[in-house]
Amino acid sequence: MGASMWPSAYGKATNTETIMKKWTGSAFTSNVIVPRDSFKVTKGTPRSYDVTGDSGKINKHFFCGDCGSSLYSELEIMSDKTGIKAGTLDGGEAHLRNKVDVEFYVKDRVHYLNALDNARQEPRLG
Template identity: 30%
Template sequence: MRGSCLCGAVAWEATSPLEVLHHCHCSRCRKHHGAAFSTFGRFRRDGFRYTRGDDRVKSFRSAEQIERTFCGDCGSSLEFRVAFLPDVVWMAAGSFDEETTVKPDAHIFATSKASWFDITDDLPQYEGYAPHP
């Protein structure tokens, strides 16, 4: 999978397959994405790299164990780094530049969802993170 930010300054690639996609309804994702929820896809950290503009990537620690990266020029969301999951990288699915047949399989932090948004599909909803395989 390859991806990039809105302005194109930053591009990335992951050589391992996209494993899962989750919709996150936590209030921090809502702020960061400016939307009802975020969608992040998980890849192995091994094989992930920035192919362009890694010097433009900024990061913000949104919680003790969580660091979010984004393009310093256009603000596009990129990584969601979890300190206690060092082997994986979660990438903002909106940055994907290639098609995938993987579909989201969970709503996480569903109890924090925006009051103005209704979840209308049948995917499992978790109060916190989904159980990791």
């Protein structure tokens, strides 16, 4: 990991496909959703920027000020949750045990990807 770190936390994994492809640099992102009050950065001071989401509410995206890696998000629409980029967890996405609970923004799914088995399918977030 880079200069910003936090303890590994486990929670709900989500796979989102949105116009936020610029934020993720990919057609999708895997996030671990945890209670916001249980999440704490233990090293470094991430930088952030705000964007307006599809809901019209603010999405605050945090990234490493040293290397630029996407770290986590705080969405106004989910004010009690933090979405941690699963690939930033120590040990990587293996902690998720290949379990994705829900796919958001399936309306924007790229044509070459299929729905994940046993994952709830939501057209958008919220």
